[in-house]
């Protein structure tokens with residue numbers, strides 16, 4: 001199994017890198033924000049210990065090659081503004097799920113639009129995935145647009161799959177195949 005704890009990717013404005021113990025405060029600020037957690041299946045974080053524990057768990061899972069979560073560090077000022085993740089890896093079927101979150105102060109500036117192609121490229125190339133899935137709350141317009149912009153195709157609609165803040169919530173299931181991604185890349189390259 002390939003280890004992911006040394007993976008670093010870069011884009012024009014961002015460094016995508018593993019989280020370290022020193023990121024706990026910034027991570028807590030993101031995941032304790034009810035606006036960020038609005039469509040999540042777990043409540044906003046209520047203590048810094050949650051951040052510390054997640055960083056430790058991530059390190060172990062990434063070293064074992066079971067999971068990939070990268071922090072999004074803004075190059076300009078070094079601030080940690082979000083995370084993006086490939087999880088629920090299924091190596092025999094070469095499949096994973098994608099997830100992401102940004103601090104509200106960084107929304108609507110195209111950061112996730114910039115980060116996702118780097119993560120997706122890594123998934124299809126270095127990790128040799130064939131399929132990446134996204135489970136999106138259909139009410140989450142920003143997330144829907146983010147994933148559709150990368151070429152994900154809506155494949156299904158699962159009713160009342162989650163309970164989000166006490167309310168039954170649906171899933172729009174999206175997926176991107178390696179062949180879809182390669183075709184998009186060829187189209188861009190040909191102009």
Ligand SMILES: CC(C)(COP(=O)(O)OP(=O)(O)OC[C@H]1O[C@@H](n2cnc3c(N)ncnc32)[C@H](O)[C@@H]1OP(=O)(O)O)[C@@H](O)C(=O)NCCC(=O)NCCS
Pocket residue numbers: 035036037039099100101102103106107108109110111112113135136137140141142143145146149
């Ligand atoms: C999803 C998320 C990462 C998007 O980040 P972002 O930087 O704001 O994304 P962008 O600025 O690139 O916006 C994405 C698109 O959504 C649109 N958008 C953003 N907020 C919107 C809103 N409230 N209503 C309608 N459209 C919205 C933008 O105009 C943009 O459209 P475009 O691609 O056609 O230009 C961010 O909203 C977030 O962290 N949400 C909380 C966590 C979350 O829901 N994660 C996903 C779980 S599946």
